[in-house]
Amino acid sequence: MAQTNPPFMSGVPELLLLRLLDQREMYGYELVRSIKSATGEAISLGEGVIYPVLHSLERNGSLKSRRKPVGGRTRVYYSLTSKGRKRLNKLQDDWQRVQSGISTALEEGFAAS
Amino acid sequence: MAQTNPPFMSGVPELLLLRLLDQREMYGYELVRSIKSATGEAISLGEGVIYPVLHSLERNGSLKSRRKPVGGRTRVYYSLTSKGRKRLNKLQDDWQRVQSGISTALEEGFAAS
DNA sequence: TGAAATACCTTTTAGTTCGAGGTATAGTGA
DNA sequence: TCACTATACCTCGAACTAAAAGGTATTTCA
Numbered sequence A, B: 001m002a003q004t005n006p007p008f009m010s011g012v013p014e015l016l017l018l019r020l021l022d023q024r025e026m027y028g029y030e031l032v033r034s035i036k037s038a039t040g041e042a043i044s045l046g047e048g049v050i051y052p053v054l055h056s057l058e059r060n061g062s063l064k065s066r067r068k069p070v071g072g073r074t075r076v077y078y079s080l081t082s083k084g085r086k087r088l089n090k091l092q093d094d095w096q097r098v099q100s101g102i103s104t105a106l107e108e109g110f111a112a113s
Numbered sequence C: 001t002g003a004a005a006t007a008c009c010t011t012t013t014a015g016t017t018c019g020a021g022g023t024a025t026a027g028t029g030a
Numbered sequence D: 001t002c003a004c005t006a007t008a009c010c011t012c013g014a015a016c017t018a019a020a021a022g023g024t025a026t027t028t029c030a
Helices: A012-023 A028-038 A047-059 A082-107 B012-023 B028-038 B047-059 B082-107
Strands: A063-070 A073-080 B063-070 B073-080
Touching (some): A012 A028, A012 B082, A028 A047, A047 A063, A047 A073, A073 A082, A082 B012, B012 B028, B012 B047, B028 B047, B073 B082
Antiparallel strands (some): A063 A073
16 A cells, blocks of 8 residues: 555654764664654654665765674664754754644634634 | 655645634635745645645545635635544644654753763 | 564655646736 | 736646565574
8 A cells, every 4th residue: 555645754754863863873773663762652664764764864975874793693873974963953943843833723723713 | 846745744735724624614825825824934835735635635525615706706615524524633633643753752862861 | 493583675656745837817006 | 008916726747755565684582
């Protein structure tokens, strides 16, 4: 069914990845679980979402990565570049604007005269 | 350039239209301006967004319309059906979930020990 | 031995927002 | 009268992207 453009999710994976990686270096598989817990189980993103976004963010210079062997397996750790930090700020501003706009619209009508 | 899927906008036009039309009957051109003012100028949607969404919502039974001649011009007024009201409730729940999930994720780290 | 968890990845699909462009009438001011 | 703006409807094409499903390979644990 591939529910695309699901309500209110556009830009969300990117924002969450940047936000989490701004706090500390993490690898893909770890991010999948971190997003669930960081959002209080409200948002869950599969690997099919995470990896492509990670790759495109690295391609455009927002993230850098380093491979790190851990007990036979290899993990790819990602961290923010300064460009990524700028991008995070922009997305947070965008989010704030949309969020407050919608709040205003939804709350209206309480004191409908 | 057609910047599509701009951050955080997916589902937003539908939510706002349903919300405004739940308060009172309105026509397309009017909705364009109402969205701007209802969101405190934070969100602005062009006619190229409004009309297609209006049509698809009517097609799926969330809205019904009636034509009304007003001073030589014809306006198409839209209003919610019961299906549209259910849809509005679902979208509001979705929004609430995403909104609180993101707030939690963004606020985290204040008291980072 | 087998199943589950870890860890990486790609491909395909299904939209949906947005800008630009198009038609036509009514109202306004010069 | 002429031009311009506002009103009011609409369509089309492009770009972007979240999600599901499927794929590989290793380690851990019962």
